[in-house]
Amino acid sequence: MRTFSVPSVLSVLSVLLWSCSGDELGLDGTPGSYVVTADCTGAETFVEGMEVTSTGGYIVALASASPAPPDVGDNTWTLQIRTTDGPATGLEVRLRPWMPLHGHGLSPATYAGTEVSDGTYDIEMFDVIMPGLWEFKVEIGEGDEAVFPLCAAG
Incomplete structure (x- = not known):
């Protein structure tokens, strides 16, 4: 049976809780915002009737x-x-x-x-x-x- 020390379990839990918090910076640098920019290299500009x-x-x-x-x-x-x-x-x-x-x-x-x-x-x-x-x-x-x-x- 494998045993874990209390400090190591607490360390893992704190990392997990920190990684799930909502205060981290989003991709655009502001807290809690996530802006994903699509890679559209090579796309033509849409024009109706193109x-x-x-x-x-x-x-x-x-x-x-x-x-x-x-x-x-x-x-x-x-x-x-x-x-x-x-x-x-x-x-x-x-x-x-x-x-x-x-x-x-x-x-x-x-x-x-x-x-x-x-x-x-x-x-x-x-x-x-x-x-x-x-x-x-x-x-x-x-x-x-x-x-x-x-x-x-x-």
Whole structure:
């Protein structure tokens, strides 16, 4: 049987109690406050209607986002996809949110897009789980994608 001395037990308890107290300085240097700044290096500035070109040549516009800009919590998007000839209809569209600095995405991994009018696709609601840089990959069919690198500030 292992025995512990009263002074060593009291030392451990005092360290534990001190570490759990609310008087320590937060990350911004003020007592009890905790400000976490998301690392968004590499993110583009969100602008409603921003466009990227897919690897297969589709022009993908982020027509609307709620919240805008995208943030931690529930998000809904509407995308407009076109070619140089006009709206791209009848596509299989998915959104795959990916956090490159942490090496993970969301669960489920992809969120379906439903065509609501010619070339306009609503993405089912997805829950961004943490602040930071996210690569929102729009997958079009098999092997084609467009990427929106955006910051979820939290």
